[in-house]
Amino acid sequence: MDSDPQGLSMVYDDPEGNGYLGDQPSLRSQQASSRASNQNHPQFNWSSTPAEKDEEDGGGPPRDLRSSPLPMALKRAVRQVQQMQVPVVSSRESWRRNKAKSLRKLKDSIRGFLYFFALWRKTLQKIGGNFGGGVQSFFLFLRFLVVLNFVSFLLIAGFVLIPSIVFRSVGTHLVNSTGKEECMQYDPNPQGLVLFYNYFLDLLSGTGFMEYSYMFYGYYNNTLVEDRNFSYNIPLAYLFTSFFYFAFCFICIIARMGTAARVAVATGGSAVGNYSMIVFTSWDYGCLGDQATKLKQKNIHYRLQVDLEEESLKKRAAALTTKQKVILYSLRVLMSLVSFGLIIGAFYAIFLATEFSQGKSGQQGIMGLIYEYLPSIVITAGNFVVPLLCDQIALVEQYAPSTTVIVALFRAVFLRLVSLGVLLFTLWSQITCEGDKTDKKCELCYYNYKNYQCWETRIGQEMYKLTLFDLLINIAVLILVEFPRRMVVDNWSCKLAQWMGRQEFVVPANVLGLVYGQTVVWTGALFCPLLPLINTVKFVILFYCKKITLVHNCRPALRTFRSTTSAFFFLVVLAVGWGLATVVLVYSVAQIHPSMGCGPFRFSPSMWLIVPTTFNSLSETTKEFLFFIGSQAFSIPLCVLSGVVLCYFASLASVYGNSVALLRAQLKLEGRDKQFLVKQIEMLGQQLHISKPSTGAQD
Amino acid sequence: MGNKQTIFTDEQLDAYQDCTFFTRKEILRLHGRYHELAPHLVPMDYTKDPDCKLPLALIVNMPELKENPFRNRIVESFSEDGMGNLSFNEFVDMFSVLSEMAPRELKAIYAFKIYDFNVDNYLCKEDLEKTLNKLTKEELTPEEVELVCQKAIEEADLDGDNKLSFADFENMITRAPDFLSTFHIRI
Numbered sequence: 001m002d003s004d005p006q007g008l009s010m011v012y013d014d015p016e017g018n019g020y021l022g023d024q025p026s027l028r029s030q031q032a033s034s035r036a037s038n039q040n041h042p043q044f045n046w047s048s049t050p051a052e053k054d055e056e057d058g059g060g061p062p063r064d065l066r067s068s069p070l071p072m073a074l075k076r077a078v079r080q081v082q083q084m085q086v087p088v089v090s091s092r093e094s095w096r097r098n099k100a101k102s103l104r105k106l107k108d109s110i111r112g113f114l115y116f117f118a119l120w121r122k123t124l125q126k127i128g129g130n131f132g133g134g135v136q137s138f139f140l141f142l143r144f145l146v147v148l149n150f151v152s153f154l155l156i157a158g159f160v161l162i163p164s165i166v167f168r169s170v171g172t173h174l175v176n177s178t179g180k181e182e183c184m185q186y187d188p189n190p191q192g193l194v195l196f197y198n199y200f201l202d203l204l205s206g207t208g209f210m211e212y213s214y215m216f217y218g219y220y221n222n223t224l225v226e227d228r229n230f231s232y233n234i235p236l237a238y239l240f241t242s243f244f245y246f247a248f249c250f251i252c253i254i255a256r257m258g259t260a261a262r263v264a265v266a267t268g269g270s271a272v273g274n275y276s277m278i279v280f281t282s283w284d285y286g287c288l289g290d291q292a293t294k295l296k297q298k299n300i301h302y303r304l305q306v307d308l309e310e311e312s313l314k315k316r317a318a319a320l321t322t323k324q325k326v327i328l329y330s331l332r333v334l335m336s337l338v339s340f341g342l343i344i345g346a347f348y349a350i351f352l353a354t355e356f357s358q359g360k361s362g363q364q365g366i367m368g369l370i371y372e373y374l375p376s377i378v379i380t381a382g383n384f385v386v387p388l389l390c391d392q393i394a395l396v397e398q399y400a401p402s403t404t405v406i407v408a409l410f411r412a413v414f415l416r417l418v419s420l421g422v423l424l425f426t427l428w429s430q431i432t433c434e435g436d437k438t439d440k441k442c443e444l445c446y447y448n449y450k451n452y453q454c455w456e457t458r459i460g461q462e463m464y465k466l467t468l469f470d471l472l473i474n475i476a477v478l479i480l481v482e483f484p485r486r487m488v489v490d491n492w493s494c495k496l497a498q499w500m501g502r503q504e505f506v507v508p509a510n511v512l513g514l515v516y517g518q519t520v521v522w523t524g525a526l527f528c529p530l531l532p533l534i535n536t537v538k539f540v541i542l543f544y545c546k547k548i549t550l551v552h553n554c555r556p557a558l559r560t561f562r563s564t565t566s567a568f569f570f571l572v573v574l575a576v577g578w579g580l581a582t583v584v585l586v587y588s589v590a591q592i593h594p595s596m597g598c599g600p601f602r603f604s605p606s607m608w609l610i611v612p613t614t615f616n617s618l619s620e621t622t623k624e625f626l627f628f629i630g631s632q633a634f635s636i637p638l639c640v641l642s643g644v645v646l647c648y649f650a651s652l653a654s655v656y657g658n659s660v661a662l663l664r665a666q667l668k669l670e671g672r673d674k675q676f677l678v679k680q681i682e683m684l685g686q687q688l689h690i691s692k693p694s695t696g697a698q699d
Numbered sequence: 700m701g702n703k704q705t706i707f708t709d710e711q712l713d714a715y716q717d718c719t720f721f722t723r724k725e726i727l728r729l730h731g732r733y734h735e736l737a738p739h740l741v742p743m744d745y746t747k748d749p750d751c752k753l754p755l756a757l758i759v760n761m762p763e764l765k766e767n768p769f770r771n772r773i774v775e776s777f778s779e780d781g782m783g784n785l786s787f788n789e790f791v792d793m794f795s796v797l798s799e800m801a802p803r804e805l806k807a808i809y810a811f812k813i814y815d816f817n818v819d820n821y822l823c824k825e826d827l828e829k830t831l832n833k834l835t836k837e838e839l840t841p842e843e844v845e846l847v848c849q850k851a852i853e854e855a856d857l858d859g860d861n862k863l864s865f866a867d868f869e870n871m872i873t874r875a876p877d878f879l880s881t882f883h884i885r886i
Contacts, residue, residue, distance in 0.1 A: 065718050066717070066718060066801075067802050067805050069805060071779055072792040075718040076788070079718060108716075108722055111722070275847055276850075276854045276855040276871050277874070279848075279851050280814065280868070281878045281881055281882070282881065285769075285797060285881060285882055286763075286884055287766065287767070290766055293766035293767075293768075297836045301835040301836075304835070308843065308846070667870065670858070671860070672858060
């Protein structure tokens, strides 16, 4: 019995559609002939008119050509034909086409321009080729933060720093006001002779000569310049710049999340299809170099082994008896409580250290420096020790490997961000006497004026110390731990060294460090306006340090981090950090009484109240317009309209999801139909074959 | 600005720009790379569209392709004669499809061709076994190879014929988030 290729072409033939699928019968019939024929590429359907094609896609013929799977010579011929065929269109249509074409050319030239300016492009390419997409996503994230911090610094410099410098040098226009004399005392300048090494200590702790400088909140005045046709209100500018800075950072994060989220949603995030995906999509075609290739192959091998192992683990877990399951679950609950207890212990240690450090502030010398840095030291130690212990706990819990990674990540994020929160809470309780306005210390000035003559500067100093300490620790670890480890592993061939092995570049831990540093900067930006600039420099130094350690000391991780879903996850954690900083900002602007001895808000009961006071001095029409926008007559219809638009988009999304599921089911059914029809054809063929010899025999 | 290049006419550069995802500068740079593969074979002046093809052996020696286990299949999929001899048109086409701006559908079509070792328009078990062996440099045992190939076909095969047609492959690729970033050669 011989199968009939022509019969099959009856089923598969698709004269109208895309050239590729319609090519199948001719390819299969030609398979017997030599491969050196020109059948490697699909045929082009010359009969389809350009007008039809243009209706399908909005970009015009060139976009369609780029994405069509035709060989280059054919594409150029098609382009020539399309250019010669002048389609008969209305003048408006041709104007629209010309506009689209020039817009595309503009976009291409902008892309070429930006390509030239992209920071560290070649370095990132090399890192991606040698260490994979996961590590590259860390460095891309770092680059994003550098640019974000630099642009924020430009904002702050333009609206707050430079006007302050200008007005201070020109002459002060301070607004005086009477107030409680005791609360207005603020004397940051050091008395008497200052030793040289004290300058160095002051640089590290933000005190002394650094305290009363543009660095911190306390130096800025409540300057109010009102010339004939120019007025500038420094306090208002300070407040609005901070608000705008936060909003700008949030918009950048959301915009960047948008692209990552689209990919995550489109792929449905399904864990099914693991093996086929590993086989077809795991090889990174951009992999360069011999070493990287061998490692990539080992990596894929390891992944497949891990997946096979996870399968067998799942089978074993499903086969557990009820008694074993109960024991396992109670063990897991116990271990979660233990890890939670460890984290709470770390928080308590931070609380104690901060109280102790604030109590001992003002001490001189090296001991004074250590007391100043005590909270930072405890936070860093906690962030190092507790995850190690939690890793050991995870061994007892016996989750699946992928679940273990996620659980460890959540614990680390919780630890980092909430430890910062504990530090801030301790500071708050000291500054505002735990919110108790009737406490003896806080009665007169509504804040603890005895210990904190300028509490905003003190908070700014704490954030400055945290940032600096983070950078110093990173450099110290690089020099004192990573380089020696590599030298030991490379030159000493004892068993211990080989078992320890070279450093692995662990992406999640490094990203959490970046998020923590950025959250500290956001929290401190209101109180230390130059902090974004310091952070930019810090992140640039960090980029080169991490690059050096990656290239020289690290081996690529066997367990890789998925680059697309992980980019989204980093941004989510960054947004959580942003949320924490916003809470701090809103609370300090609205609730806490500003220091009366320093800063641009010294004569107002709260930072926010500057806005209504300035508001009252605006012109009548502006006031009426702003009142109208804030009133219910405007905002309620706006809310209702937004609700309607949201419902529309939600229903659109669910409709698309439904149609995708339906199409998938249809695809399956069509496959089965094909099989059924093929079997029918074979049966018919058999029947024909059987009946033919019988008719032949009759003749 | 600067020197007027005489490698291509403006018309040709426009055509290349419209047919690929590269800008003029990148196309000229690609021509430089193509030329340095075989300086005595490739003419500097392409204004007359010379008919010059480089053999497979020269192309797979490029640093971007040298270590890629699929280098032979990649070059063969883009060559017109199926033997791996690339003219400059096909060379540019290859890197255009593998660049980061090519859409998913286009990359899926060529990925399917690359993994289809016996060129029968289906990814059968032998194709998958060859792919897997090239991926892991034959470190897996034959039983493991068998198991993984079987599972992969089970997961992706929709029409139940025990091999993957292009529709099955494309359906599986749409659910892979990393495909666009891994199927990408930086040049």
